[in-house]
Amino acid sequence: MKYVIVGNGVASVGAIEGIRRADPDGEILVISEESTPTYGRPLISYLLAGKIGPERMPLRPITFYDKFKVKMALGSKVVSLDAKAKTVSTDDGNTHPYDKLLLATGGVPFVPPLPGKDGSGVYSFTTLANAETLVDVAKNCKTAVVVGGGLIGLKAAEALHDRGVKVSIVELAPRVLSAAFDDKAGGLVAKRLAEVGIDVHCGTQATEIKRDESGTIVGVHLKDGSFLPAQAVVIAIGVVPAAALAKDAGIKVDRGVVVDERLASSDPAVFAAGDVAQAKDLILDDNRVVPIWPNAFNQGFYAGKNMAGADSPYLGGLAMNSIAFYGLPTVSVGIVNPAPGEAGIELSETLDEENATYRKLVFKDGKLVGYVLVGDIDNAGLYTGFIRFKFPLDADTKAKLVSGCPSILQWPEGFFDEKFNPVGAQEIV
Amino acid sequence: MKKIYPNKAVCIGCHLCEVACVTAHSKSKDIILAHNVEKAQEGLAPRRNVAQEGPVCVALSCRHCEEPMCVAACISGALTKNPETGRCEYNEEQCVGCWSCLMACPFGSIRRHPVKEKIIKCDLCAGRDMPACVEACPNAGLIYEDRGKD
Ligand SMILES: Cc1cc2nc3c(=O)[nH]c(=O)nc-3n(C[C@H](O)[C@H](O)[C@H](O)COP(=O)(O)OP(=O)(O)OC[C@H]3O[C@@H](n4cnc5c(N)ncnc54)[C@H](O)[C@@H]3O)c2cc1C
Ligand code: SF4
Ligand code: SF4
Secondary structure, rough: OEEEOOOOOOHHHHHHHHHHHHHHOOOEEEOOOOOOOOHHHHHHHHHHHHHHHHOOOOOOOOOOOHHOEEEEEEEOEEEEEEEOOOEEEEEOOOEOOOEEEEOOOOOEOOOOOOOOOOOOOOOOOOOHHHHHHHHHHHOOOOEEEEEEEOOHHHHHHHHHHOOEEEEEEOOOOOOOOOOOHHHHHHHHHHHHHHHHEEEEEEOOEEEEEEHHHHHHHEEEEEEEOEEEEEEEEEEOOEEEEOOOHHHHOOOOOOOOOEEOOOOEEEOOOOEEOHHHEEEEEEEOOOOOOOHHHHHHHHHHHHHOOOOOOOOOOOOOOEEEEEEEOOEEEEEEEEEOOOOOOOOOEEEEEEEOOOEEEEEEEEEOOOEEEEEEEEEOOOHHHHHHHHOOOOOOOOOEEEEEOOOOOOOOHHHOOOOOHHHHOHHHHHHHO | OEEEEOOOOOOOOOHHHHHHHHHHOOOOOOOOHHHHHHHHHHHOOOOOOEEEEEOOEEOOOOOOOOOOOOHHHHOOOEEOOOEOOOOOOOOOOOHHHHHHOOOOOOOOEEEEEOOOEEEEEEOOOOOOOHHHHHOOOOOOOOEEEEEOOO
């Protein structure tokens, strides 16, 4: 069996570990445009901030690829996929045959048609190379504007701030992290950012990157009429699935590559995982693109197992984010902003503005389906368990969750022993 | 693989497992120094914790899952599944304190280090034959054995 994996992000690492669970010997080739072995992509903000050095970037020890018997073709971009011949071709002129192919190509940063975006001083923030560039930029830059107040934008802003750059964030939505937070959580975080000196401009958008006659950036015009002086602009509006290879090969692509429970695409020999894939969601019972790290790893892992012949259905991804802002930790999991008027929804919100803590729980049809924690996050995992295992909740248990006291001893009878104290040989998840 | 199985039918909530855990993970390996000095100075804390609901209690820690959610979530490579031993291993050096694993583990087995921007988690007492908590339990409330294929 010959496996080819395109891309070497975390989905790729998950796939390698998944394949080796079921097939110890099959040939694995990883082809990737980036020329470094897999690194912790979210760590680029820690690197830019100066919190860690380059030696901390690799996601697995260098011995990993040998140990898992993986061949690497780094610095090589796949330019076409021939699904009939079962081959991929690269920009350095090689053609590689496969029995099973995994598309783990991730996402590409979305850059809107913003006047003034072309030219020097405008950056993305999704790769190690971007972070290295920004380390240099920060040395000679007093003020910067980050366009986009999502996860990547906030991380870029924080890191540049730590490098001594005065940063402003511009976000179209009424709050930062609009998908993962509600207004109360967004408010607490915006307050924290303001305290450390990061400006947040929500509910408006950048209309032009202003340059002088020599083409040097002087600032950014906003729709609300204000002008933010800046020498550098980071565009972090989001990533779009890098699904072109699949599309051109006639494989079904919606927002991302559409995959079934085995992570197989419309072509049974081609699988997809991670930010490029539109895979099953645990709660919504539908396929979605949820570009987050844990989903990418898990999808890769399940794709790997299934490519290697194990019949192992993927239970679905769960949207989750954990981000700390200068000592203020936040966690957001599952459905946090249910559609207004959605049937069966019940909300509980506990806000303590003085101590900057907030807990929001979202119940649907008597089950926990989402939560947001700000400040006190220590019980996050237990709440996640209630969502993941879809326990029906009685009034007593619900009251305990609402009061901030979830416990494993509130699990339904029998489930504790199944997970923690099973008798005899059985599959332990 | 061998794992620690907690039995809530016999746990009396005496917290001796926590005491043994703290001592085993101390620098001094001395029960008094560990609790009266290292706890305060270095934030030494137990990796196993007794959960209590009314009269029922049980001592819980990482269950070294076959498919660990914490490993999937770890952005730094600090958490990995050892394919040979089956253990879910933690390398403190690598950890950046992002709390992704704490959020992802549906068993609540990951805690924040009391003073460092790091996590703490059961390591099955790496280097010892028998985990300290299992040895310390007066009621056989913790059993260390191999019950399945992993
Ligand atoms: C700054 C930042 C912070 C983040 N923080 C978090 C966080 O805290 N928590 C979280 O859950 N998520 C976070 N994310 C998102 C997370 O990093 C992604 O969800 C994850 O990296 C997706 O992994 P992947 O393997 O699908 O794709 P990627 O990591 O994007 O890897 C894809 C790889 O494929 C290569 N590739 C693409 N096309 C080709 C081709 N044609 N030929 C060869 N190679 C190709 C790319 O060069 C790349 O190396 C963050 C992202 C960024 C940028
Ligand atoms: S920390 Fe949680 S998810 Fe990770 S192995 Fe332990 S119990 Fe499983
Ligand atoms: S807190 Fe540390 S161990 Fe946990 S996910 Fe983050 S880096 Fe990994």
